[in-house]
Amino acid sequence: MTAHLTIETAGPAMSVQDQGRPGYRAQGLTIGGAADRIALSEGAAILGQLPEYAAIEMAGSGGRFTADRDIRIALTGATMSANIDGEALAWNASHLLRAGAVLTIGGARNGTYGYLHVGGGIDTPPVMRSRASHLAGGIGTLLQTGDVLPIGKDKGRETARTLSSSDRFGGGTVRIVASMQTEDFDPETVARFTRNTFRRDARANRMGVRMDFDGDGFSTAGQLSIVSEVVVPGDIQISGDGAPYVLMYECQTTGGYPRIGSVLPCDLPRIAQAQTGAQIQFEMVDMETAMIAQCRFASELSALGKQVVPLVRDPATMKDLLSFQLVSGAVSAPANPFEQES
């Protein structure tokens, strides 16, 4: 018998997401999928299942959920207040959600995108080999109050497991590499771009994030005559008003605005998760540095399962864990698996 998750109350921007739908760029459809891919891997590691499983992405705040059978859940990404029938839950951990019990997930306390994973994954029918809603492309929709989602067969049993999360929720330094149009900008403009401190604008969604800044805009000499070229997630597009937009997984496939550089895939979650107003700086690195960073990230991501530890269940300690998390965005486990160069 299939278990189901019922959305008793839907937050404003919840959708089913997985690692996206590659292979359709030539037909005008970008990969889409979870805004924070690290969170998908963390949820999978905590539940001991594949990172390909679909989860619920919650932008800004969650909602209320019930299940018709006992299921396992895990919570990752931006920390949100969470409880089951009033009992507070640790974030970045797995829990048992009993049949009929009410899981309540509130607003984000850091970051933007929180994730609710279930043991066995959300098992909605795939569209073109993926369950990800691609809202800009017209695939799937936001989840609504009353939606009932099928859950895949859960092969695991363990709950009360946790993982230290990388601190990617408060903006900070984001590494970029030169891209195909970087040299269309004069070197002084690129230098000014990397010296600047930007703020994540409120104008942001799964397609892209606008960067707010003081001073002059950024432009190229041939800005308006550039022929439309391929767009990839991470591209920093300079729009007509001189403001940069970092393009996310649901971006368009082609575009005529010049790209000043491209964010390393491993640093893209930091853009996705930055809250409105969070400060962001772009650091230009050479290809070799970028390759090393990205390879290291990939191997750390695949080794996340080894970092999973039992959650200390003593209520007093749990409270402490929660408060610790709210301040730093990380629970008190030893190493930060995503910390680079230090």
Add this chain to the structure above:
Amino acid sequence: MSEWPKIRTVGLSGVLVTFAGAMSEPGNRAALAFRSAVDEQNWPEVTETSTSLVSTFLEVDLASVPLAALTERIENLLEKQDWLAAPLPAGRKLWHVPTLYGTELAPQLEEAAEVAGIDPAAAVQEISTSRVRVLTIGFAPGQPYMGELSETWNIPRQQGLTKSVPPGALVIAIRQLIVFTNAAPTGWRHIGQTAFGTFLPDSDQPFTLSPGDELIFPSVSPAEFERIRSTDTSGLGGASREVLK
């Protein structure tokens, strides 16, 4: 050595081969033909290919694939033929897409004709009999950029944005036409309305068009358009197709 074709990296996501500095017919054919040649090579490091107007993109994980060896492979393939003289892809189709020009469903016909300097009836006469080719698919799933129309239609985008045109809207600018996949804002002018679905995600063939396909947008009356819209269940809005030899 000529400046073109140009090989450039796109972040860590892949390599772009560009055949011209601006939209051109030979550049577009080169991009399509080169993409197809790359696909035939089955290079293991290339995970996906696509074209934009005059360039071919090879998606490659540059964090793990050495760029120098890949660039050499691409250069060798580029030297094999004159890509600018390449023929169009095989298996192309010609589509006839019934279109309602003007009326409240396509409110910018008169404005577009005025900018082009001809009267609206002549505009409909010319556009509804022009055969255009899909130059590239992009921006939204299955959404075609089609051209090139006569020099008359070298009209700029409008200054402001139209807040939203509906799916199936036929819009015009810079000698090109687009049929919109989804409701979207646009700087192009909305001159015709079709019921032609360019992206049908639940169908066996989610993407209706391929680059290289050709289209004609014959004019139909409001009554005929309404009949098509209320009876069509295929998503193709009364369009018919034939295979081009």
